[in-house]
Amino acid sequence: MTPTPTRVTPRPQARQVELAVTGMTCAACATRVERKLGKLDGVRASVNYATGRASVEVASATDDAALLDAVRRAGYQAEPVTPESAEEPDSGDRSRDLWRRMLVSVLLFVPLCDLSLLFTALPGTRFPGWQWVLAALALPVVGWAALPFHRAALSGARRGSSSMDTLVSLGICAAGAWSAYAMFSGHEPAELTGFWALLRADGAIYLEVAAGVTTFVLAGRYFEARAQRRAGHALHALADLRAKTVTVVRDDGTRQEIPVDDLQVGQRFLVRPGETVATDGVVRDGRAELDCAAMTGESMPVGTASGDDVIGGTVLLTGHLVVEATRVGRDTRLAAMVRLVEEAQTGKAAVQRLADRISAYFVPAVLVLAVSTSVGWLLAGGTAERAFTAALAVLVIACPCALGLATPTALMVATGRGAMLGIFIKGHQALESTRHIDTVVLDKTGTVTEGRMSVVAVECLPGVERAVVLRRAGALEDASEHAVARAVSAFAREELGALPGVAEFRNLTGLGARGVVEDREVLAGRAALFGELGWEVPGDLDAVRREWERQGRTAVLLGWDGRAVAVFALADLVRPSAPRAVAGLHRLGLRTVLLTGDNAATADAVAAAVGIGEVVAEVLPDEKVDVVRRLRAQGRVVAMVGDGVNDAPALAAADLGLAIGTGTDVAIGAADLILVRDELTVVPDAIRLSRAALRTIRGNLVWAFGYNLAALPLAALGLLNPLVAGGAMALSSFFVVSNSLRLRRFAPGGWENADPSR
Structure with a gap:
């Protein structure tokens, strides 16, 4: 006998609706509206008297008309909040009416x-x-x-x-x-x-x-x-950063001014001095300085050039840029910030x-x-x-x-002030957690450090010119996509300018690269590669390499004619603001822990440079959350600071998660506080602001x-x-x-x- 198939009705997807409620005069009014909305099937509501907003989660087929009717039956008026109305400042009609009645x-x-x-x-x-x-x-x-x-x-x-x-x-x-x-x-x-x-x-x-x-x-x-x-002025100030029109550059070179709402991903647009960058994008042409103060709280202009990312809402000070849009509308960083502030205030x-x-x-x-x-x-x-x-x-x-x-x-005031300083408080939970925090765990790569390799030293054999070493190393590594190779070529180009070409280039995965530069066969890579090919590594040069590796640096040998003639030391540089930030956390009475997947030598060097005394190194990405849980099991109240995808579980598991705003969307989504300013000193600032708000x-x-x-x-x-x-x-x-x-x-x-x- 064939069983009768059971029909499964799909459960309606929950959706969020925000209502602007008028007529409330006290907290009892807000509670009454909450109760009326909560009596509807599948509806959960939170009504904020101060903001006049109702945040409603609708898990059923209930339509907006039913929500508005429930508010009216409670004795008040409401209307849905649209992106356009959310960005409009208060008209002030209520204030003017109150002023007239008060004056009489x-x-x-x-x-x-x-x-x-x-x-x-x-x-x-x-x-x-x-x-x-x-x-x-x-x-x-x-x-x-x-x-x-x-x-x-x-x-x-x-x-x-x-x-x-x-x-x-x-x-x-x-x-x-x-x-x-x-x-x-x-x-x-x-x-x-x-x-x-x-x-x-x-x-x-x-x-x-x-x-x-x-x-x-x-x-x-x-x-x-x-x-x-x-x-609520900060919320309106953020919304006002949004450009209204944008000059699009067509494929044939013609320009056309269109409403910013019509801009599409992939289109290129022009930004002139004094204009606002219309949306998030990548610079395709030009060099300029941007005023990012309103978005990140940075007081100094930020230089940008071809290949750099730019954020919508920043203002061009000097130069011209052609930017390719990567995010538009509600997907932009500015729109996400506005939503964060709105959600926190509701x-x-x-x-x-x-x-x-x-x-x-x-x-x-x-x-x-x-x-x-x-x-x-x-x-x-x-x-x-x-x-x-x-x-x-x-x-x-x-x-x-x-x-x-x-x-x-x-x-409202705390979230608004935080937004102006590049600190975005996702909600009240962050405020309630900060007072009890006693330990701050900082991810190393991309958080305490800049997250990219840089050449920090070059050692050459006696009689070998530094310029020749840089020219040949830069030319060879310029053909590679590896992070270490890009750092070497960028360093050489910065010192010398133009680089020669390379012929017969071969990328030796995991070891290095080889090619012909200026009619010489050039080899760059690890010591193991030189030993495997039988190339000579002079003792003095090898001693320098070993010392640098003991210090946690990455060492790259360079040679030609069958012999190593130079060694490069590379490191992920510590952010200049990191030592001050760690000192600030210590003055707030907080313990700090450095968390990284790097080797212990590198981790210890970074920790010593910024003043962190406790280090947890050589952990796999999925083990970071275990470290946070272990610290909590020891009775510590933990804040986690990170930026990458692999930090997201640890950010969510911590009592308080702080995501660096230049990090991934996954990390930002898992955090309680978003730190947009590209300085680590924003971490103690965020904790101080949250504590001040809680005291208030x-x-x-x-x-x-x-x-x-x-x-x-x-x-x-x-x-x-x-x-x-x-x-x-x-x-x-x-x-x-x-x-x-x-x-x-x-x-x-x-x-x-x-x-x-x-």
Whole structure:
């Protein structure tokens, strides 16, 4: 019997959707949107209040319309973020609207406050119709200026939810309603005496409180909106680096200016002085200097010539270049950097997720506390006025806005500042890991060293001219593709210029090469090759070769007429910035380990040159991850710095992975921090920046939690004027944002004064 084949329905591919959400006013709003989106089948969402972005992973057939509808049902508006809209700076409409409402509130609040306090403290100063004067001053404030709060509160009430706007709207309405009752019913206020009476504001008229709360909250949101735009400025600055048009060079030599979006891989384009390199590519013609500061943080111009890679977004200072495009659109390095910053700013740290969960339950808890406060005062024999004052102060002081801003604003500023310095933080995990890092493992080739062979010394037999040696060695090796041969030919060409030709060239795989140069048979290669062919190697020359090899250098013999006449020493040169970088890591209290597949002699020489005391050498590429795991098993918290494909598993296995940005895409994909600047000093800079961001986040959270914990009991006990409470609430949010903005002043270097405990 033939079994019935089972039909397998392919699982839909997960996709990422980013939404711009408008109308959120606090962390509780973000949590509400997250919950609504999370109820959809196969949808996972993370909503960031500070950035106004929802990062949604859709693992089902759910379309974008369903996502937008879920956000609308939560009481907010959303639209998909496209590459074009993501690059557009904030229009500032919200800031301008907040400014207009705040300006009206301030202009009316000042005389309203003066008159209200005067009529409350000195009832004898009241004149016929005084109530209507106060009402005329207050109505535009509590009505038009506070309208966004009332709308949001009403919208939430219809859906059975609450937010910060609920507290603000209730406080304004309650203060206004009580004041109207007191003014038009003939209720006499209690007398004001002493400082505590001023703090408690034992009076019957609270119009100045209603107007003051409106003014303070509007002011807080206005400055918060401006600060958030400043915090996100780096992202817009990166997007602005992108060229809008490009001059394409056709095969027939003609030139045509086209939109950069129409540029294709393989096309060649012209870059003139002052122009931005349109996309990633390879220089095919020309020589120039590039300003790479915006992309890599390097302050000095970078020289480039035919065959060199260039990055889109850099600016040509001098010369002309013809570049062949190798990556376009979203595949370019600049586009990848923008995505890294966006993803990092949308993500949430564990501490922020905790704050968001607290905020979701905070508002209902405050409403219960306000009612309980009022009832408690009445049961204790207090007056209705005293009960109302305390409950109103509870409503006003309890804004959870600072909790929602504590982490994302600091992360926004840190990622933005890092981008300007060539440090790209992939997400919050990197910040949470850096504080505990105690060991930094550095890959040798391409990380501590330049990753290419260079001639560092030449020794010739007495009577043999150096120029002749270089000319014949350069000509022979110029015909080979081997890395050692390219280094020798480049060294000879740099000293002599033009080189002669070579005839009868033969590449001897793994040993060297031979050919005829200037009518002489020339041989270059290892000592084994000379011994195999029976060529003489003088003792003095062989002693030099052995010493260089003992030092970890690669030695290449050169000879003609059956005898070696010179020896070249080659090495993968240490990056000039490596010793300073290692010293900086040590000053931060970190242990360093050099990891390489090279022989122990070479590894020890490099380690000694840069100041690393611990070396792990002669490991195969797939064994690097085992070294990282072994260090972690010993109780160390490990950061791994690498650049190659074979470093990717170790980068992923480490507690913190740092990829050199000039490395492979695989390494970059496995890392937590991307270091674009071509200097190793960026490693201690990245760790310092991450630690500074984490300290700022923790300070913000301590302030936000501590503020509410200290202020709510004071308000409930009747020791806080609702007007003072409104000002303190706005100040709390402003403090959190301003504290985060201090990260914009982070400067590279400064390890000499670093505190290892921090």
